[in-house]
Amino acid sequence: MVDKVEKIWLDGSFVNWDDAKVHVLTHTLHYGLGVFEGIRCYKLGSGKSAIFRLREHVERLFDSAHICTMKLEQSPEQVAQACLETVRVNRLEECYLRPLAFLGDGAMGLGATENRTHLTVVAWKWGAYLGDEGLKKGIRAKVSSFTRPGVNAVMAKGKVVGHYVNSILAKREAMAAGYQEAIMLDGQGYVCEASGENIFMVKKGRIYTPALGAAILGGITRDSVMTLCQELGLPVVERPITRDELYIADEIFMCGTAAELTPVREIDDRTIGAGSRGAITVKVLKRYFEAGRGEGKAYPEWLSVV
Numbered sequence: 110m111v112d113k114v115e116k117i118w119l120d121g122s123f124v125n126w127d128d129a130k131v132h133v134l135t136h137t138l139h140y141g142l143g144v145f146e147g148i149r150c151y152k153l154g155s156g157k158s159a160i161f162r163l164r165e166h167v168e169r170l171f172d173s174a175h176i177c178t179m180k181l182e183q184s185p186e187q188v189a190q191a192c193l194e195t196v197r198v199n200r201l202e203e204c205y206l207r208p209l210a211f212l213g214d215g216a217m218g219l220g221a222t223e224n225r226t227h228l229t230v231v232a233w234k235w236g237a238y239l240g241d242e243g244l245k246k247g248i249r250a251k252v253s254s255f256t257r258p259g260v261n262a263v264m265a266k267g268k269v270v271g272h273y274v275n276s277i278l279a280k281r282e283a284m285a286a287g288y289q290e291a292i293m294l295d296g297q298g299y300v301c302e303a304s305g306e307n308i309f310m311v312k313k314g315r316i317y318t319p320a321l322g323a324a325i326l327g328g329i330t331r332d333s334v335m336t337l338c339q340e341l342g343l344p345v346v347e348r349p350i351t352r353d354e355l356y357i358a359d360e361i362f363m364c365g366t367a368a369e370l371t372p373v374r375e376i377d378d379r380t381i382g383a384g385s386r387g388a389i390t391v392k393v394l395k396r397y398f399e400a401g402r403g404e405g406k407a408y409p410e411w412l413s414v415v
């Protein structure tokens with residue numbers, strides 16, 4: 110259960126948590142055309158809090174809306190301010206932020222174009238998405254029987270509400286079989302990403318990840334990881350990855366705003382590397398958590414101080 114906070118930002122002003130309600134004919138609820146973001150806010154060493162890579166998340170929200178031909182009423186600057194205000198008003202030190210743009214009620218049917226595009230920003234406290242133990246020991250993942258839809262089936266570069274049916278089916282299947290996460294392949298069998306994370310593999314000191322041309326979300330954590338790997342002198346190669354390459358990798362990790370950086374110790378009952386957090390994974394993971402809290406080499410453009 111999500112712990113309630115006091116206020117939710119909705120269409121330009123704050124309402125009480127319990128009053129942030131929508132009509133059952135909300136268009137997005139029926140057909141899935143809506144766009145959203147997941148953002149984290151961390152407490153810095155200075156005691157202040159900062160939203161991590163806010164600018165990039167807002168930019169992707171607008172890109173997702175553009176892909177979906179949705180027009181937001183707000184400017185990117187107003188959405189960024191709404192996120193900062195939501196943290197401030199609720200006096201949160203660390204939290205997860207969920208901006209969501211959705212089509213309201215009014216007309217029904219797929220051809221409806223006049224319904225209002227609402228925007229909300231909700232904040233709540235969210236710990237390690239794949240569990241504290243997952244962060245420490247690594248998780249067990251399963252290659253999904255559900256295929257990631259092709260690049261011209263869904264627009265994977267958009268973070269679109271309806272896309273997540275595919276991810277949820279994969280996640281539920283994996284969990285029911287006793288695994289913590291699902292790995293999605295494309296129609297040809299190449300590795301795309303996990304249900305809500307991008308994936309990286311380490312082999313002989315080199316780091317590999319599928320290129321943005323694959324049917325994957327352009328993860329902002331993926332981008333942060335690539336920058337941090339460069340800083341650490343670790344080469345990252347973007348190229349297609351096969352399922353069996355995962356099995357024989359030295360290390361694998363998943364990354365996303367919610368999951369942060371989570372090591373994978375087993376895939377389809379095959380131990381990955383030594384079966385625990387690998388040395389390179391730990392190095393990158395450490396730097397990722399430092400960067401979010403403004404420690405070590407500074408990336409001031411990544412931190413929007415609340």
Ligand code: PMP
Nearest residue numbers: 305306307326328329330365366
């Ligand atoms: N892929 C999918 C399908 C996701 O839902 C997410 C989470 N937004 C990611 C990758 C990782 O993206 P990010 O690092 O921007 O959170």
